[in-house]
Amino acid sequence: MKQGVRWGVRGVAGWAALVLLARCGGDTASEAGNTRCQESSGLERREVAVPPAADSYVEEGQEQAVFGGDRKLVADNLSRRSAFLRFDVSGLPGPVRQATLRLYAMDGSTDGPKLYPATTDWSEDGLTWTQRPSVTGGPLGDVGEVPHGSWVEYDVTSVVTGEGPYGFALINESRNGVDFASKEHVRIKWAPRLVLSVDAPASAGCGAAP
Numbered sequence: 001m002k003q004g005v006r007w008g009v010r011g012v013a014g015w016a017a018l019v020l021l022a023r024c025g026g027d028t029a030s031e032a033g034n035t036r037c038q039e040s041s042g043l044e045r046r047e048v049a050v051p052p053a054a055d056s057y058v059e060e061g062q063e064q065a066v067f068g069g070d071r072k073l074v075a076d077n078l079s080r081r082s083a084f085l086r087f088d089v090s091g092l093p094g095p096v097r098q099a100t101l102r103l104y105a106m107d108g109s110t111d112g113p114k115l116y117p118a119t120t121d122w123s124e125d126g127l128t129w130t131q132r133p134s135v136t137g138g139p140l141g142d143v144g145e146v147p148h149g150s151w152v153e154y155d156v157t158s159v160v161t162g163e164g165p166y167g168f169a170l171i172n173e174s175r176n177g178v179d180f181a182s183k184e185h186v187r188i189k190w191a192p193r194l195v196l197s198v199d200a201p202a203s204a205g206c207g208a209a210p
Contacts, residue, residue: 044202045097050087050194053165055182056124057083058132068124071185072106073192075113075170076177083113083170083180084133085192086120089163093200099160101168103152103180104190111174112143115154118167135169146178160194 060080
């Protein structure tokens, strides 16, 4: 297994977009009760799943933006295709401690793509081979064999440090490409996710309804 990457078959519960809220104290909503709750609270680790704002792929020689609505993201060196994703991170309850990009491989590969940081000034309806995002750094992860019907995880903690836009490029040097599910896929549970582990005040859920 190559550095920066994990894969495996996962259930929906392993990556569902949950923000875990803590409840403190009893049912009373008195000022004194809330004060005691806040005073006794520290930090807790929470998981936030961010869906992509945009995702698509491009093909060499194809100068029409026709893949933005596809249900897949293709990275394949045989037909010279590269995939791109953009995430807009906002409203975080605390600092990011870990960031993971999770993708579902509908069609596997003997040698999956490398993941790179990329520019974010693009839209799905304007993406072509010549107008594709630029890579802005070295590879964040390199996938080896990707089984059919498996989850692939890239550790992107080094670049996702807080709120803001983040872009990624999937570039495959192998002629045996891979098809990942896009955000347009009918099976929503297969959609890409940027999963963030954050430290947040444990008192944020005080007085919340069950």
